[in-house]
Amino acid sequence: MFNITLNKILPNPILSLILWIIWLLLNNTVAAGHIVLGLIFAILIPMWTASFRPENVRVKAPLTLFKYFGIVLWDIVIANLMVAKLIMGRNDKLMPAFFRIELDIQTPLGISFLANTISLTPGTVSCDLTKDRRYLLVHALHAEDSSEIIKQIKQRYETPLIKVFASC
Amino acid sequence: MLDWILAGLVLLGAVFTLIGSIGLYKLPDFYMRLHGPTKATTLGVGSILMASVLYFSFTTESVSLHEILVTLFLFITAPVSAHLMAKSALHIKIRQVEHTQSDQE
Secondary structure (H helix, E strand, O other): OHHHHHHHHOOOHHHHHHHHHHHHHHHOOOOHHHHHHHHHHHHHHHHHOHHHOOOOEEEOOHHHHHHHHHHHHHHHHHHHHHHHHHHHOOHHHOOOEEEEEEOOOOOHHHHHHHHHHHHHOOOEEEEEEOOOOOEEEEEEOOOOOHHHHHHHHHHHHHHHHHHHEEEO | OHHHHHHHHHHHHHHHHHHHHHHHHHOOOHHHHOHHHHHHHHHHHHHHHHHHHHHHHHHOOOOOOOHHHHHHHHHHHHHHHHHHHHHHHHHOOOOOOOOOEEOOO
């Protein structure tokens, strides 16, 4: 009984939490009034906008998600250094490449997370997604062995994302 | 001590933003140039914002964290715009350097 009402009030707890935190950050305060006002918005906005979201995505493993963010942040730092070196080097030594990644992840939100991650980690930019959502086209600034990059992306980013998002 | 950390962070941010812009200028084709701005917005802006958080948290009474929002919005919007540009570039078949490898037939 309690669960059902909770689901109705908070159809999307993670979204509510994010909205609440964003509200507090926007106001740059933790004053009691803003905490309450933010909470009200965090409950009302997901309810009002529910029809904009075609599918309700559930985060199955929030801990894995946080670990994933940690990994991505670390990779951004490392990859930045590598790409900075590539840019300062000679142009004709670069080996740009297009390659396709066969996707195992199926949820739209998961795919957008993966595509965003690929673009954020410097050195690779996601360029296109096939209509059937099975392949992601990626451009790499310097790929000595594109199959190695694909393997790393699948193992490092896709596997945890599959664990995190489940459609319901 | 704080001054040194702040100076280091701002300098680091400036250096990465500069390298990103150099990449934008000197890389040979459109797709490769896309990689330049992704750098400037991640580590470059990231460390400048970190310096801002530290500065305003230590010099004023309150903790200042709304810089995190800038990072968050950049991290969401930058890849999307890069993706859209790359997609349209592919669509109108913009020239790519000849030795670009491709697994497409």
